[in-house]
Amino acid sequence: MPPPPIRRIVVDAPHQPVEAPPLNGHVPAAKRARPRSSGQGPQRMRTEALTIAYGEKVAVNNVSLPVFQGEVLALIGPSGCGKTTLLRSLNRLVELTPGAARGGKIALDDADVDGIEVTTLRRQISMVFQQPNPFPMSIFDNVAYALREQGSRRVKRAALEAPVREALTRAGLWDEVKDDLDRPALRMSGGQQQRLCIARALAARPEVLLLDEPCSALDPRSTTIIEELILDLREELAVVIVTHNLQQAYRIADRVAFMFLGELVEYGPAEEVFERPQHTRTADYVGGVFG
Ligand SMILES: Nc1ncnc2c1ncn2[C@@H]1O[C@H](COP(=O)(O)OP(=O)(O)OP(=O)(O)O)[C@@H](O)[C@H]1O
Numbered sequence: 001m002p003p004p005p006i007r008r009i010v011v012d013a014p015h016q017p018v019e020a021p022p023l024n025g026h027v028p029a030a031k032r033a034r035p036r037s038s039g040q041g042p043q044r045m046r047t048e049a050l051t052i053a054y055g056e057k058v059a060v061n062n063v064s065l066p067v068f069q070g071e072v073l074a075l076i077g078p079s080g081c082g083k084t085t086l087l088r089s090l091n092r093l094v095e096l097t098p099g100a101a102r103g104g105k106i107a108l109d110d111a112d113v114d115g116i117e118v119t120t121l122r123r124q125i126s127m128v129f130q131q132p133n134p135f136p137m138s139i140f141d142n143v144a145y146a147l148r149e150q151g152s153r154r155v156k157r158a159a160l161e162a163p164v165r166e167a168l169t170r171a172g173l174w175d176e177v178k179d180d181l182d183r184p185a186l187r188m189s190g191g192q193q194q195r196l197c198i199a200r201a202l203a204a205r206p207e208v209l210l211l212d213e214p215c216s217a218l219d220p221r222s223t224t225i226i227e228e229l230i231l232d233l234r235e236e237l238a239v240v241i242v243t244h245n246l247q248q249a250y251r252i253a254d255r256v257a258f259m260f261l262g263e264l265v266e267y268g269p270a271e272e273v274f275e276r277p278q279h280t281r282t283a284d285y286v287g288g289v290f291g
Pocket residue numbers: 054057058059077078079080081082083084085086097
C-alpha cells in the first residue's frame with residue numbers, strides 16, 4: 001500500500017485562515033536543525049473516535065489520529081486539554097487510573113491494542129516520563145532490567161553487555177558512562193538520568209516511543225541533547241511527544257496535533273500548523289495567547 005500523504009485535519013468548521021504571530025518571537029525557521037520527515041513512513045498506530053473519561057469528566061473526546069514511523073508527532077495544547085491522557089492511552093497505561101473509561105479504538109500495526117497482552121504492548125510502545133525515574137540500581141542494571149524482563153532473567157552479565165551497550169549508545173550516553181557502568185544511576189545528572197530512561201525504554205526494542213514532557217525537568221543543554229536524540233531515534237521508530245514548549249515542538253516535530261478541551265482541533269505538518277494555522281484557536285495558542 002502506498003504511504004498516505006501528509007494531510008491536515010481541521011476539526012470543527014474551518015475558519016478563515018488567520019495570520020499567526022511568530023512563536024513568541026523566538027523561533028525563526030532557521031532554528032530548525034534538521035529537515036522534517038518526508039512523510040513516507042508507514043502508519044504505526046492510529047486512534048479512532050477515541051474517548052476517555054475519568055468518571056463524569058471527559059478528558060479526550062472523539063479523537064482520530066494517525067502516528068507514523070520515522071516521524072515525531074507533538075501533542076500540544078493548553079493545560080488540561082487531554083494530551084497526557086491521550087498519550088497514556090496509547091499503551092493502555094491510562095487504564096491503571098481508577099475511574100478511567102475508554103471508548104473508540106486504538107490500533108498498533110492494524111491490531112487492536114485490546115487484543116495484545118499488556119506487558120507485550122508496553123514493550124512495543126515504551127514510555128518515558130516527565131521526571132527521570134531510574135531504578136535504584138546501577139546504570140548497567142537499569143538497562144539490563146528491560147532485557148531480563150523480556151525472559152532472559154538468568155542470562156549472565158556477559159550476554160547482556162552487547163545489548164546494554166547498544167541501548168546506551170542509541171540514547172547518546174555510552175561515551176559518558178562506559179567506564180562507570182556499575183555506578184548507581186541515581187548519582188547521575190538529571191539529563192543523564194533521562195537519557196538512561198530512554199536507553200531503558202529502547203532496550204525493549206519498541207516500535208513506538210512515548211515521551212511525556214521529557215525535558216521539562218532539564219537544563220537547556222540537556223534539553224538540546226535529548227532533542228537531538230529524538231531526531232536520531234525518529235529514523236527507526238514512531239515518536240509521540242507531549243510538550244508545553246512550543247519552540248521545542250517547532251524544532252523537532254514533523255506533525256503536530258493541537259488539542260483543546262479534549263478535542264483535536266487541528267493536525268498537520270508542523271510548519272503548517274505553526275505558520276499557517278487554519279483554526280483561530282490554534283493561531284491564538286501558537287501565538288502565545290493560551291497556555
Ligand atoms: N486521574 C484523574 N481523575 C480525574 N480527572 C483527571 C485525572 N487525570 C486527568 N484528569 C482531568 O482530565 C483532563 C485532561 O488531563 P490531562 O492531564 O490529560 O491534560 P494535559 O493536557 O496533559 O494537561 P497538562 O498539560 O496540565 O499536563 C483535565 O481536566 C484533568 O483535570
